[in-house]
Every structure is written in C-alpha cells, then in structure tokens.
Amino acid sequence: MLQNELCMIDRKEGFTPEIGRLVSMMDYARSTTEEAIRGLTIEQLDFQLDEQSNSIGMLLHHMSSIERAFQIMTFQERELHDAEWEELETGIELGEKAKAVIQGRDLDYYWSELSLVRAKTLDALREKDDAWLEKVTPYGWDEKANHYFKWFHVMEDEISHRGQIRMIKRRLTT
Amino acid sequence: MLQNELCMIDRKEGFTPEIGRLVSMMDYARSTTEEAIRGLTIEQLDFQLDEQSNSIGMLLHHMSSIERAFQIMTFQERELHDAEWEELETGIELGEKAKAVIQGRDLDYYWSELSLVRAKTLDALREKDDAWLEKVTPYGWDEKANHYFKWFHVMEDEISHRGQIRMIKRRLTT
Numbered sequence: 141m142l143q144n145e146l147c148m149i150d151r152k153e154g155f156t157p158e159i160g161r162l163v164s165m166m167d168y169a170r171s172t173t174e175e176a177i178r179g180l181t182i183e184q185l186d187f188q189l190d191e192q193s194n195s196i197g198m199l200l201h202h203m204s205s206i207e208r209a210f211q212i213m214t215f216q217e218r219e220l221h222d223a224e225w226e227e228l229e230t231g232i233e234l235g236e237k238a239k240a241v242i243q244g245r246d247l248d249y250y251w252s253e254l255s256l257v258r259a260k261t262l263d264a265l266r267e268k269d270d271a272w273l274e275k276v277t278p279y280g281w282d283e284k285a286n287h288y289f290k291w292f293h294v295m296e297d298e299i300s301h302r303g304q305i306r307m308i309k310r311r312l313t314t
Numbered sequence: 315m316l317q318n319e320l321c322m323i324d325r326k327e328g329f330t331p332e333i334g335r336l337v338s339m340m341d342y343a344r345s346t347t348e349e350a351i352r353g354l355t356i357e358q359l360d361f362q363l364d365e366q367s368n369s370i371g372m373l374l375h376h377m378s379s380i381e382r383a384f385q386i387m388t389f390q391e392r393e394l395h396d397a398e399w400e401e402l403e404t405g406i407e408l409g410e411k412a413k414a415v416i417q418g419r420d421l422d423y424y425w426s427e428l429s430l431v432r433a434k435t436l437d438a439l440r441e442k443d444d445a446w447l448e449k450v451t452p453y454g455w456d457e458k459a460n461h462y463f464k465w466f467h468v469m470e471d472e473i474s475h476r477g478q479i480r481m482i483k484r485r486l487t488t
Contacts, residue, residue, distance in 0.1 A: 147459035149466050150448060158335075165466055172470075192484060274324060285321035292323050292339055296346075296473050303474030304481050310366060 146171055158270040162291055163262065169295045170258065173203070173302045176309065177247060183314040185250070186243045194234050196308055198242045199301045200250040204257045205231025210294050211257075214287050215264045217277055265291075320345055332444040336465055337436065343469045344432065347377070347476045350483065351421060357488040359424065360417045368408050370482055372416045373475040374424040378431045379405025384468050385431075388461050389438045391451055439465075 146168045152160030177185075177196065185197035194202070205228045212220055220228065230238045272287060279285035285293075320342045326334030351359075351370065359371035368376070379402045386394055394402065404412045446461060453459035459467075 147453055147457055147463045148450070149460060149462035161332075161335075161462070164463075165470075168463075168466070169470065190485070276322070279321055283321055286323060288323035288335070289321045289338075289342075292342070296339075296343065299470050299473040300477030300480070303477035306474070307478050307481060311364070 154266050156269045156273075158273050158288070159265050159268060162273070162288065162295075163265060166258075166291070166295050169299050169302070170254075173200075173254075173298060173305070174251075176302050176305045177250070180247050180309075181314070182244060182246050184309075184312050185245065185247060187308065187312050187314050188239075189308055189311055193308070194304075195239075195243065196305050197245055197250060198234055198238055199305055200254060201231045201238075201242050202234055203298050203301060204250075204253045206297055207257045207261060207294050210290055211261060211264065214277070214290050328440050330443045330447075332447050332462070333439050333442060336447070336462065336469075337439060340432075340465070340469050343473050343476070344428075347374075347428075347472060347479070348425075350476050350479045351424070354421050354483075355488070356418060356420050358483075358486050359419065359421060361482065361486050361488050362413075363482055363485055367482070368478075369413075369417065370479050371419055371424060372408055372412055373479055374428060375405045375412075375416050376408055377472050377475060378424075378427045380471055381431045381435060381468050384464055385435060385438065388451075388464050 146164075149161050149164045149168075151157045152163050155163055177200065180196060185200075186195050188195055209220060209224075209228050209232060212218065212224060230241055268287075273291075274286050274288060276284050276286045279290070320338075323335050323338045323342075325331045326337050329337055351374065354370060359374075360369050362369055383394060383398075383402050383406060386392065386398060404415055442461075447465075448460050448462060450458050450460045453464070
C-alpha cells in the first residue's frame with residue numbers, strides 16, 4: 141500500500157462512505173502497529189519491563205481478543221456467550237494468568253492472528269452500510285453506544301497499546 | 315457531558331456532518347486523557363520512569379504543541395514560520411531540553427493549556443465544512459494528506475500518549 145493512501149481518511153472502494161472513512165483510520169492505525177513491531181524476536185516479544193508489565197506479545201494478543209469480542213457484540217449484536225468469554229478472557233483481561241500463557245510465540249504468530257481477525261472484520265463491514273454504523277445498541281452494563289463508536293473504540297484501544305509498545309520497545313534489553 | 319453522548323460517533327450540532335463525527339472522536343479521546351490525569355500532583359506530573367522517560371507533564375504539553383502546529387498547517391495551510399517552530403519545538407520534540415524546561419507545573423496549567431488550544435481548534439472547525447475536511451495538502455517533506463487525516467492524526471497521537479500516561483501512572487512512586 142502506498143504511504144499516501146494511508147494519509148487520506150476518505151471513502152474506500154467496497155465500503156459505504158462512512159464505513160470507508162472508519163476503515164481508512166483502522167488501516168492507518170494498523171500500519172503503525174506493524175511498524176512498531178517489525179523485526180521483533182520471540183525474546184523481545186516476551187520482554188517484561190517490570191513485574192507489572194505486559195509484554196509486547198501480550199498487548200498484540202489483547203488487540204486480537206478485543207477485536208473478536210467486538211465482532212460478536214456488533215455483527216451479531218449480542219453479549220459474549222460463556223464459552224466465548226472463556227476463550228477471550230485471558231487476552232482481554234491480561235494480568236498474571238496471561239503472563240504465564242502468552243509467551244514463546246513468534247511475531248508471525250501474533251501478526252497472523254491480528255490479520256486473520258481483521259480480515260473477518262473487513263468482510264463483515266463490507267456487508268454493512270452507514271445506517272448500520274449509526275445503529276445504537278447496549279454497551280457494557282448500562283451504557284449505549286453506536287456501532288461507529290464501538291469500532292472507533294477497537295481502533296482507539298489499538299493505538300493506545302501501540303503507544304505502550306513503542307515505550308516498551310525503547311527499553312528492550314534482549 | 316453525559317457518558318452516553320461520548321459513546322456516539324455522530325453528527326454534532328454546530329459542525330458539518332463529517333466534522334461532527336471527527337469532533338465526537340476527539341471529544342471521547344480528550345475525556346479519556348482527562349480521566350487518566352485526574353488528581354495528579356506536580357510531583358506526579360514531573361515523575362520520570364527512568365532516564366529516557368518523558369514525564370506525564372511533558373506528554374500533556376506535547377499534545378498541546380502538536381495541536382497548535384496542526385492548527386497552523388491546516389487552518390492557515392502553511393508550514394510553521396521559524397518563530398513558531400522555535401516556540402513549539404521543545405513541546406513537539408521533547409527529549410533532554412524539554413525535561414529541563416517542562417517541570418514544576420501543576421495539573422491546572424496543563425489542562426488549561428490543552429483546553430485553550432482545543433477551544434481554538436473547535437472554533438475554527440465550526441467555520442469549516444466537509445469539503446474542507448477532504449482537501450488534500452502537503453504533509454511532511456514529500457507526502458500529501460487530507461485535512462481529515464491531519465486531525466485524525468492529532469487525536470491518534472493524543473491516544474497513543476494517553477496509553478503511555480496510563481503506563482507511567484501505574485508506576486508512580488511519588
């Protein structure tokens with residue numbers, strides 16, 4: 141993809157106008173994640189800044205897990221079933237349990253996971269339209285949010301963790 | 315502002331439709347920055363995680379500086395003059411020089427700075443329309459970007475640093 145294409149938030153072929161703009165933003169955010177993690181080794185992906193730190197690998201797995209949860213919440217418009225929550229919980233909540241489980245995986249593992257999940261998101265968004273994007277559904281315990289917000293939030297969470305990844309990366313000792 | 319209002323990315327009174335959606339996102343991002351820094355003391359705002367760390371105060375000043383630069387680049391559609399660059403350089407580039415200068419300021423200082431700069435941005439955006447948002451102008455040395463991208467990028471930079479602020483905050487020792 142040309143760099144220039146990434147610096148345009150605009151309509152996008154295959155998507156309705158508003159969804160195209162949203163996808164433009166998601167594409168740019170993803171390109172910066174890719175840039176931040178390029179070339180990292182397994183040891184670097186597992187590196188912990190300190191006791192309470194998430195590794196870069198954990199943050200990447202978190203991004204995929206959040207996106208999978210929002211796929212269910214927006215494309216199927218329902219809360220997660222218990223089995224789904226059990227599968228995604230570790231990646232969403234991170235913490236001690238995640239530290240023990242999410243390690244020893246290489247960059248290709250995390251990148252493939254992110255890319256496969258994203259491909260499903262884009263396939264689903266191609267079938268939706270701008271009216272769907274504005275649709276308001278429950279959000280959390282007692283909030284409401286429109287679908288646009290929910291997908292903005294998935295991207296916003298990725299950007300926030302990419303900021304943290306940059307910070308961890310500058311401190312790698314392996 | 316009601317929490318619910320923040321969870322809708324939609325048209326916004328006083329702005330054209332696309333600008334309204336962009337401002338909805340900027341509002342949400344800012345509310346999360348506010349939440350991340352609420353109640354911090356001067357010592358906490360100056361806290362350095364390590365030798366190479368930016369303090370939370372430095373990151374907040376960076377956000378205002380970036381926004382001021384993009385105001386010039388988009389509302390006046392030109393590069394910064396030397397005098398403007400000199401004024402904004404420390405906040406934009408951070409690093410050693412910024413460490414010595416940006417300290418000893420309280421939360422009200424940073425929050426007022428952010429809010430005053432943002433008020434100017436919103437005033438200017440109220441005068442613009444969706445055609446302006448799509449307008450493509452030079453970006454950096456040899457890129458081009460539309461105005462939508464440039465304001466998305468200001469927000470994206472804030473979100474990234476807010477992610478870092480959350481990380482620093484969890485490690486405060488003062």
